[in-house]
Amino acid sequence: MMRQYELVERVAQYNPNVDEALLNRAYVYSMKKHGDQKRASGDPYFSHPLEVAGILTRMRLDDATIATALLHDTIEDTDATRAEIDQLFGEEIGKLVEGLTKIGRLHLVSQEDKQGENLRKLLLAVADDVRVLLVKLADRLHNMRTLYWVPPEKRQRIAEETMDVYAPLAGKMGIHWMREELEHLAFTVLYPDDAAMIERRLAERRAALGSLLADIEADLAEYLRANNVQATVSGREKKPYSIYLKMKRKHINFDNLSDIYGFRIIVATIPDCYSALGVIHTMWQSVPNRFKDYISTPKQNDYRSIHTTVVGPRKQRVELQIRTEEMHRVAEFGIAAHGFYKDGDVRTRHELAHDSRAYAWLRHTIELLSDGGSSAEFLENTKLELFQDRVFCFTPRGKLIALPPGATPIDFAYQVHTDVGNTCTGCKINGHLRPLVTPLQSGDEVEILCEAGASPPSAWNALAVTGKARAAIRRANREADRRKFVRLGNQLIDNEVSRRHLREGVDLTVAADRMNYADGEALAYAVGNGTVPAGDVLGALGHPEPDETAIPPEASPVSVPIRGAGGDLPVHFAPKLYAIPGDKIVGILDPGRGVTVYPANAGDALSAFAAEPQRWLDLSWDLSGGDETLFPVPVKLVVANECGALAEIAGTIAEEGGNIDELTMTQKTPQFREMNLHIEVRDRAHLARILDRLRGLPIIAEAGRIAN
Structure with missing residues (x-):
């Protein structure tokens, strides 16, 4: 187990102004609080927070984060309190520890609604300070490293949670090494046979290649040096889980894989990256369509590098990554590479967001929480964002828009602005009119055509790829449906007034107050969606249901004018019963859906509602305004x-x-x-x-x- 002075020395290596007293107090306090507690392995429990702190020193995090790592389980697992933490270590650390305590109580693999709600809580816990997430990721990494000692059923749940949530979150935060290790550890638990097979085949492949990889590494370094490019070259092997995913995606077996090995080339400057690329493509033949420039167009998690694949010695395909030392640091440590302190002061959220695209993504995801919708919707949207890579498209003015693969102009429009998406009616891709369902490719210039007053059809929800677009479409559809139900409710109330031959109108504000609705619009909505009969509204205003014989014949019936499906009322046509303007029609009020239109001669279908006269509506066709509906x-x-x-x-x-x-x-x-x-x-x-x-x-x- 790491000693107290060893932890302080690790922090001092990257932060000469380390607050030794703070770390020593946190070390001693945590060790005393956890006392004789043991882990499942039999080790002292205190070894866990200490290892978590050690993981975070690798990412060069600030003193407060290291102290939080030491204390992160004290409130949850000991008699420590938030007030005591605040008093001894300050409110900043107390708030971080409390955030981690809340996350520790969440189970992110469960029934879908509960899982979505817990994912909401996790992201809200890190909304104010991303350091909470970094400590939690380190906590999960150490738990995965010691998962062998956990009972099998709990081990499975923890591994699923890690693969579904924590590994993707580490990737989105740009912490490449942590994501890979989390994926590997979860993979060996979830798919032990596949993991063992790939490990065995990798060992066989290494033995067969012998010194080839070392020779390629030496040749690359020498050739670059001979062409005046100073570089550090290192070989790397594709991780088993990455191999497993590629085998599944491409439907191929291990023997057909040709890019298991790759090399990383670290140079001093950005111009050196492109110089190295030119040297390598002169030395070996490049593979078509296997070149990506993430320097000019970084990934959403700040990752920057040049990727290329060449045909090397023995006709072996070799993947190459070319980057600067600074790019490599960001690639490995992601958001932590931007530093959480500057000139001795902890950086603000706004300063960090300015430097980090990954933090901007996290803030954007948290903003989706305010869009409403069900927990299941939020879970779906967030998982879409977690697992997708990016394609890069441009507006006509040159603004770069990052989208997941398979995204369409619908997603592009909502990424530009919600109002642009809601009023979108068409698009041009690279200057040519194209369907809105066209999959976008990196480099496409997309112009969105809008029309004032337009609204997104509900079918777009199945066509959109991004969580932002789906959430906005659902929200716009809900608002449009609400407007339709309010209009129908007002129409039904007006018709009831006319049917009863009342001379004065009704004050819905008064009726809403008497019937415990927020306002007149909320009451009209309830009438329109079938929750409240229109007659009850008049009853609340002192107009009881009259004797039918007292209603003048000329006052009844009163028809509701409809224009057709897709108009400004919630109207649907009965399936396989075809009514066209000029036909006599009747309506059946369908609670929650609106009005279903039937031809008046559809006797067999209408007989099912004979015992429910309150649901029948007289309808008429409203064809004013030159509507060309077919x-x-x-x-x-x-x-x-x-x-x-x-x-x-x-x-x-x-x-x-x-x-x-x-x-x-x-x-x-x-x-x-x-x-x-x-x-x-x-x-x-x-x-x-x-x-x-x-x-x-x-x-x-x-x-x-x-x-x-």
Whole structure:
């Protein structure tokens, strides 16, 4: 176990102004509080916080963080209190320890809703100070290193939690070495057979290659030196979990892998990076499409490097990473490489956010918490952000937008601004009009076309890739649905007033107060979604349900005007029952969904609601404003079996402004074909014109609408 003076010496190596008294007090306090407590391995419990502190010294963290590591389990596992920590070590350290105590009580692998809520709590615990997350990551790393002593069922849960949450978080914070070790340790627990197989095959491959890797390393260093590029070259082997993922992703076996080994080239300056690249591509043939420049376009976690793959000696593919010493430090230590103290003062969150893209990502993810939505939605969105890599696209003004692979212009629009996404109606990619579902590639220039008053269709939620876009679409859909239900509720209340032949209107504010609703809009929403009958609102205002015989005949019925699905009311059409403007229609109030429209002649379907007269609504078509909405209607045609018949039918329908939505062949004879078509029309008159034109064709023996 590390001694007290050894810990202080480690910190002093990178911080000459180390507060020895603080670290000594924390060391002694933690050791006394944990006393005779033991770990599952039988070691003194105090060895754990001490090892966590040792891990954090590798990342050169400040004194307060090291002290927090020593104290991080005291409130949870001993009789220590937050007040006592504040008194002895200061409020800053007390707040950090309390944040870690809250995280320690969370189980991040559980039922989905609970898991999402716990992930919310974890991110909120690190919202004010990312050092809480860094201590927690180090805590998890040491627990994974000693996982062998934990009971098997608990071991599985901890490994799942590590693979699902903590390893990706370490990656997002840019702490490459920690992410790799966490993944490796979890991999050996979750997939022990696969891990053992890959370890065995790697050992065999090393033995077969012999001195090849050392020879390549020496050749690279010598060739760079001969071309006046001073560099440090080191070989590396792909980690077993990374190999496992590639085998699954590419559906290949171990023998087909060609890039298990790679080399890291560390140079002094950025120009040296590109000079080294030129030397290497002159020395060995480069592999097409295996070049990435993360120096000019860094990853979201601040990672910068040049990646290239070449065909080296013995026709062996070799991956190369070229970077400066500073880039290497950021690649290994991520957000911790930016330093948490400067000139003796702890850096503020804003200073750190200015330097670190990784911290900016963390803040952005935490901001999603304010967007509402369910815990399951938040979990889905956050996991999307955790696991995705990036593609880089540009706005027409040259602003760089980072997105996950597979992202579409919908995601791009929401990344620019939520209002841009909500009003998006189309896009141009590299100057050409493209569908909004087009997957974006790095380097694409994307122009979003917007229209005032537009809103995102609910189908976009299935097309969006980023959590930000999905959350914004869901929020916009909820707001649009609410507006529709409020409008319907107001309409139903007005209709009830007219039906009862009341001369004065109603004051919804008064009714809402009497019925315990926040305001008139909330009450109208409840009426619109079927929670409250419109008659109850009038009853609350002192207008009891009248005797039906007292209602003047001319006051009833009162119809609700509808324009169609997708308008400003929550309207749906009954499936497989086709109504078009001009048909008589009725509505059934469907609580939570709005109004379902039925043709008045759909007797069998409507009979199911005969015992619920309160759900029936009189509807009328509102076609004011020149709306060109098309409605599908089924049509039966009997057509002569001649070449080009279908083309002639389609052309005739198109000439009349209609559109064929579906077509099925229901019967065939040598002379005739029977077809069922769904034709999209504006109204009954439009359908009549199309049918008249079709009946006039020599190839048509019969044409008519199929009855519901």
